[in-house]
Amino acid sequence: MYRVFALSITYLFQPLLMPTFVVAFLLFKADEVPRFSFTTNLLLVFMVFLTTFIIPSLSLLTMKLTKNIPSLQMRKKEERLLPFGMVSAFFLLATYLFSTKQELDPTIILALFLITACIIILTGITFFWKISAHMTGAAGLMGFILYGLINNSQGQLLPLFLISMILVGAVGSSRLYLNAHTPGEILGGFILGFSVCYTGMWFWL
Numbered sequence: 001m002y003r004v005f006a007l008s009i010t011y012l013f014q015p016l017l018m019p020t021f022v023v024a025f026l027l028f029k030a031d032e033v034p035r036f037s038f039t040t041n042l043l044l045v046f047m048v049f050l051t052t053f054i055i056p057s058l059s060l061l062t063m064k065l066t067k068n069i070p071s072l073q074m075r076k077k078e079e080r081l082l083p084f085g086m087v088s089a090f091f092l093l094a095t096y097l098f099s100t101k102q103e104l105d106p107t108i109i110l111a112l113f114l115i116t117a118c119i120i121i122l123t124g125i126t127f128f129w130k131i132s133a134h135m136t137g138a139a140g141l142m143g144f145i146l147y148g149l150i151n152n153s154q155g156q157l158l159p160l161f162l163i164s165m166i167l168v169g170a171v172g173s174s175r176l177y178l179n180a181h182t183p184g185e186i187l188g189g190f191i192l193g194f195s196v197c198y199t200g201m202w203f204w205l
Helices: 002-012 015-028 038-065 077-099 106-126 133-150 158-177 183-204
Strands: none
Touching: 002 158, 015 038, 015 077, 015 106, 015 133, 038 077, 077 106, 106 133, 106 183, 133 158, 133 183, 158 183
8 A cells, every 4th residue: 555655646746747846836826927828828738748847758668678777767977878868958958949039938937947957966966975866856846836935925935835744755765665765875865956946936036
């Protein structure tokens, strides 16, 4: 039962989905981003989903089928370097393409840039240490929501922030339960994701 729950959390909140969650939050909930029509917002979220999840996932699956990586779990840090580098390239390209759309609010572009920065830094760290990409993504999402909460005078985002805290705890506990990471690797991922995303939003906006 616990293993099923841990695996479900791992798959539902895997790192490649975090850009989609972040952009959906900014478009539908954050006060800093001007509202488009509901249909336009959905289209933008889908485009982020396509470029940062579907295409990279298919590429990772191809790497697995061609035996360039032994498994999609990538338990050893050496197995992560090539996939993480490839994902970094996809995220860089996606961020550049979205930045060329003048109608997009700069907050969306900044969020994609910060997420891409997390992936690039994570790839660099992986040369020396395997930290949790899952926790990096979850903590980054929490950082974005906390920034939105602080800038929302009515506190409407408080329930969403509390949910993000629970999510961070669930992701970290799941990765520990599955023996995918040590506590230090979980903490490292949290510090990376939260510090880059939260402080980046404060510094540039």
